[in-house]
Amino acid sequence: MDPFETVPLGGTGVTVTRLGMGLAPIGGLFTPVGDRAARDAVDTAWRLGVRFFDTAPLYGAGLSERRAGAALRGRSAFTLATKVGRRLVPDHHAAEGMWSEPSGASPVWDFSNAGVRRQHRESLDRLGLDRVDILHLHDPDEHFAQALTDALPALVALRREGAIGAVSAGMNQSAMLTEFARTGRFDCFLLAGRYTLLDQSGLRDLLPECERRGIAVICGGVFNSGILADPGRNTTFDYGPARPDIVAKARAMAEVCARHDVPLRAVALQFPLAHPAVVSVVIGMRSAAEAADAAAMAAVEIPGGLWRDLIKSGLLDAGIPVPG
Known part of the structure; x- marks a missing residue:
């Protein structure tokens, strides 16, 4: 895989590199x-060829956007x-x-039409930039109705006005994103x-x-959240302690990878890109290293x-898309 290949984001005219930098x-x-x-x-990601960057007001309550914009x-x-989806309000004691x-x-929920437009402007102010290309609805799990009736029309209007290039939503679940897909109004999704x-629950529906x-x-x-980077030392799965069966499966995958002299994290990073709907993988990076x-x-x-060994070992289902 060429991680710095630039590919189209659906039919939007926006492009992304196969490897993106997550700025949380x-x-x-x-x-x-x-x-x-x-x-x-x-700077290091840029020097190596990354040209796709993903941030949010939530990340450090504005710190990520400010630091991203400065760079x-x-x-x-x-x-x-x-x-x-989260508007920032003054709170001089917050770090939680x-x-x-x-x-x-500190962030407060806001999926209102006016709130979305205000958040867009405030993000540009923090970034010190005149444009963002992709605008995601961020974690609307408990706000589905308002996200659909208020926030989504605001995003569509911003796209129509040329203020953004792509309408999206980013979530840790696939079911609601699938419902969003069926509206026909989204260009892309961030599936975490x-x-x-x-x-591979996203393979069932989204x-x-x-x-x-064509989304x-x-x-x-x-x-x-860490277990697939190093299951020997990190047994955190989705920001909580991993069940013993999850730890055992990750370590078995690492053993297969070791037999081929390939790091598990390389396999974990490249695996999603084999699916024809997936255009990019975003990896969180906190340092040059x-x-x-x-x-x-x-x-x-x-x-x-x-x-083939992962499949023969029962660690991946037969028929699942894999690179190559």
Whole structure:
């Protein structure tokens, strides 16, 4: 796979590289990053060929957008995605949950039509840019009705006005995204954690629907929050302790990969791209070292025998799309 190949995002005119940079980590996800390390991470990804970047107001309550904008301003020919659904309000004491660096703001839910337009403008202000290419509805799990009746028309209007290039939604589930796909009003989706070596639930509904409709899918969370990066040391699955059967399966996959002298994280990163609906994989990168590693893993040559061994071992279903 050429991780820096530029491919079209459906019929939108927007393009993405096969490997995208997820910008949640530079918002201080779990541990502080700081402005300098964040800039180094983006600079390294750029130098290696990444031209697709994905951020959100939620990530560090604005820190990710500010740091991304500082690193990307003055550059050209890149694709940037951000998200709507959480509006930031002043809070000078906030730094909570997964976010370790105070930003002076906290997120509140807002999928209203006016709220979406306001969030779009505020994201541009934080980024210091005049445009984002892709705008995702961000985690509307408990807000389906308002997302459909208020937020989606706002996104469609922004696309019609030329303010954005693509209408999308990003979620950790495939069922609601499938319902969104059936409206015929979305260009792409960001599917997190539901099309991976350990969880192919998106293959049951969303991916076939998107393939039929020509909707592009971007896959995130392909390491399922860490276990597929290093199951020997990291047994976190979707941000919680992994069940023993999940740990055992991940370690069995790692053993197959080791027999072929291929890192498991390379296999986990490249696996989703074999599906015809998937155009890009977004990997979170918090440092220059992580950016360099992601680029290296995306470029690893994976022998066909490795995929066959995963299937013969019962670790992947027969008939599932695999690279090559």
